Amino acid sequence: MSMVKQLDIRELLAQGAVRAREEDCEVLVSQVIPVKPMDPLAFFAYGAEPYAGERSFWADPNRDRILAGLGTAYRVEAEAEDRFAGVEARWRDLLRKSIREPHTHRNGTGPLLMGGFSFDPLKPKSGRWEEYADASMVLPRFLLTVAGEDCWLTVNAVIRPAEDPVSLADRLEREKQDLLSGVPATFTPMESPSFETVEVDPEAWKRSVAETAREIREGVMEKVVLARQLRVEASGRLAPASILKRLQEQQTDCFLFAVERGASCFLGASPERLVRRNGKRFLSTCLAGSIRRGSSPEEDERLGQELLSDGKNRVEHEVVVHMIREAFRTGCDAVEVPEEPVLYKAGYIQHLYTPVTGRARPGTTLLSMVKRLHPTPALGGYPQEKSVEKIREKERMDRGWYAGPVGWVDWRGDGEFAVAIRSALVKGDQAFLFAGCGIVGDSDPDSEYEEARIKFRPILSAMGGRDR
Ligand SMILES: C=C(O[C@H]1C=CC=C(C(=O)O)[C@@H]1O)C(=O)O
Numbered sequence: 504m505s506m507v508k509q510l511d512i513r514e515l516l517a518q519g520a521v522r523a524r525e526e527d528c529e530v531l532v533s534q535v536i537p538v539k540p541m542d543p544l545a546f547f548a549y550g551a552e553p554y555a556g557e558r559s560f561w562a563d564p565n566r567d568r569i570l571a572g573l574g575t576a577y578r579v580e581a582e583a584e585d586r587f588a589g590v591e592a593r594w595r596d597l598l599r600k601s602i603r604e605p606h607t608h609r610n611g612t613g614p615l616l617m618g619g620f621s622f623d624p625l626k627p628k629s630g631r632w633e634e635y636a637d638a639s640m641v642l643p644r645f646l647l648t649v650a651g652e653d654c655w656l657t658v659n660a661v662i663r664p665a666e667d668p669v670s671l672a673d674r675l676e677r678e679k680q681d682l683l684s685g686v687p688a689t690f691t692p693m694e695s696p697s698f699e700t701v702e703v704d705p706e707a708w709k710r711s712v713a714e715t716a717r718e719i720r721e722g723v724m725e726k727v728v729l730a731r732q733l734r735v736e737a738s739g740r741l742a743p744a745s746i747l748k749r750l751q752e753q754q755t756d757c758f759l760f761a762v763e764r765g766a767s768c769f770l771g772a773s774p775e776r777l778v779r780r781n782g783k784r785f786l787s788t789c790l791a792g793s794i795r796r797g798s799s800p801e802e803d804e805r806l807g808q809e810l811l812s813d814g815k816n817r818v819e820h821e822v823v824v825h826m827i828r829e830a831f832r833t834g835c836d837a838v839e840v841p842e843e844p845v846l847y848k849a850g851y852i853q854h855l856y857t858p859v860t861g862r863a864r865p866g867t868t869l870l871s872m873v874k875r876l877h878p879t880p881a882l883g884g885y886p887q888e889k890s891v892e893k894i895r896e897k898e899r900m901d902r903g904w905y906a907g908p909v910g911w912v913d914w915r916g917d918g919e920f921a922v923a924i925r926s927a928l929v930k931g932d933q934a935f936l937f938a939g940c941g942i943v944g945d946s947d948p949d950s951e952y953e954e955a956r957i958k959f960r961p962i963l964s965a966m967g968g969r970d971r
């Protein structure tokens with residue numbers, strides 16, 4: 504890693520080009536500059552045309568850190584089963600030959616990959632998800648990082664041995680200036696088109712819930728999460744930035760994410776963290792077991808208490824806590840888990856919530872923890888392999904990236920992945936929505952169906968749908 508001080512992008516690229524030629528390799532060049540306060544959604548929306556199909560968005564639930572990526576300086580994709588290790592190896596390899604300026608900088612700035620992973624690489628891919636590889640992470644050309652009042656722009660390039668650093672620098676400067684002067688101060692969402700929703704055979708889904716609950720009572724496995732889908736047919740184009748804007752306003756305690764590939768954008772507001780790494784500290788949160796929100800504070804409180812003491816939901820939750828605790832113990836020391844869950848209240852739904860923390864053992868990386876954890880029994884089931892096989896067999900659809908890990912990892916190895924639920928795959932005037940429910944022995948098909956209906960509400964309402 505080269506240490507360079509106060510150089511501009513031209514000089515950095517010139518250095519990178521020399522090194523690329525000398526060592527006959529690709530060299531990552533990355534520069535972070537502080538910029539005036541910018542609205543990350545305005546930045547994302549501005550990129551709709553110049554960076555069509557190459558946009559990423561991420562916000563954590565506290566909005567402590569918001570990332571918006573435009574363009575592609577480098578893409579890491581993998582289809583195989585060792586996709587987590589594969590992405591990690593290629594990322595490390597690229598970082599080994601890098602020139603960064605400044606050398607140390609704030610978390611969430613500098614070179615980082617944004618993207619995610621499909622739920623199950625062994626499920627045959629349907630056409631709908633063809634633009635989403637089983638692992639697909641991008642080093643954005645331009646990354647806007649917003650942390651409170653502070654804003655930075657990271658410019659990334661990967662220079663190849665034969666590449667001319669002068670014309671690359673000219674292009675990057677031009678694009679950078681265009682972003683800095685062109686992105687409006689705030690983003691105003693477009694009016695939503697009207698739409699119809701089409702449900703795919705609800706009775707068949709309920710039958711598979713009943714059948715699965717019976718198999719669980721017979722001891723075939725402990726828990727399986729079964730998902731169903733809803734198709735949205737709109738009267739006009741669905742605009743990802745406008746949907747994100749409404750999610751940002753309406754789903755205040757959730758992660759926000761968007762991953763655009765080609766003509767599709769996969770986005771959502773997920774309450775569920777898979778894992779976060781900050782230095783040596785790892786955090787995961789178990790979120791499973793659900794009940795609706797009340798229409799008055801009293802009713803809401805009563806429903807919350809009902810959820811906390813409900814046997815079926817406690818089983819659903821405990822299976823997740825057990826698995827995440829064990830996964831943590833294989834990669835971390837000082838694993839801590841509270842004895843009892845608490846309530847997590849999102850806009851339309853409340854869940855049982857238990858945080859799990861640990862300290863990394865040497866060699867435990869963020870992506871190695873993603874691999875250990877995915878899918879947790881909040882999305883897959885327990886035991887893990889058996890339940891994923893059941894999902895493959897019983898769900899008559901391809902989940903694609905629904906319920907997969909989405910997030911980011913930076914050059915230090917820090918980062919965060921959420922589980923891509925409460926999400927939709929948006930394609931022009933169509934969208935595909937997914938919602939799943941943790942099935943245990945006591946599950947009742949009608950109540951699970953109702954629970955999934957509530958889980959569709961945030962994303963439907965952000966699309967401008969009537970409150971269902
Ligand atoms: C699988 C989903 O939710 C999971 C997360 C929280 C609660 C869940 C439940 O109570 O069933 C699910 O396990 C989804 O929203 O699609």
Ligand SMILES: [Mg+2]
Binds near residue numbers: 791
């Ligand atoms: Mg449930």
